Amino acid sequence: QVQLVESGGGLVQPGGSLRLSCAASGFTFSTYVMSWYRQAPGKERALVVYILSSGRSSYYSDSVKGRFTITRDNAQNTVYLQMNSLKPEDTAVYDCKASAGGNVYWGRRTQVTVSS
Numbered sequence: 748q749v750q751l752v753e754s755g756g757g758l759v760q761p762g763g764s765l766r767l768s769c770a771a772s773g774f775t776f777s778t779y780v781m782s783w784y785r786q787a788p789g790k791e792r793a794l795v796v797y798i799l800s801s802g803r804s805s806y807y808s809d810s811v812k813g814r815f816t817i818t819r820d821n822a823q824n825t826v827y828l829q830m831n832s833l834k835p836e837d838t839a840v841y842d843c844k845a846s847a848g849g850n851v852y853w854g855r856r857t858q859v860t861v862s863s
Contacts, residue, residue: 749773749852751843756857759833763861767828769843769854777821779847783828785839785859792842798826800847810836833861 755767769781782797796817798805805817816829826843838861843854 751845751852751854753843753854753857756859758860760863761835761861763833764831765859767841767857769826771824771845776824779845781819781826782844783841784844785841787839835861837861
């Protein structure tokens, strides 16, 4: 059974940091592109960042470039999103996605709230 379980969300003050984790099971994690999406209140879900299966290449949206870092541990079947210098506009529900060869799996979402 495929599972993507996110953790690490929560409430943080502006300028603070959080690290999200997405633990995968039920598929060959090391062959999948892993992505993080987010959906802010009143907005559509948007791609934040992705990392290729090897971990050698990644993409960042302009809104998070220089502040967020995606990494993956293929031995632990886990992808991480380190979020630094958080801003109120980073407040959203975050979701990880696994994709490869037409297969797409979504996680269960985690809330990130940036507020003083």
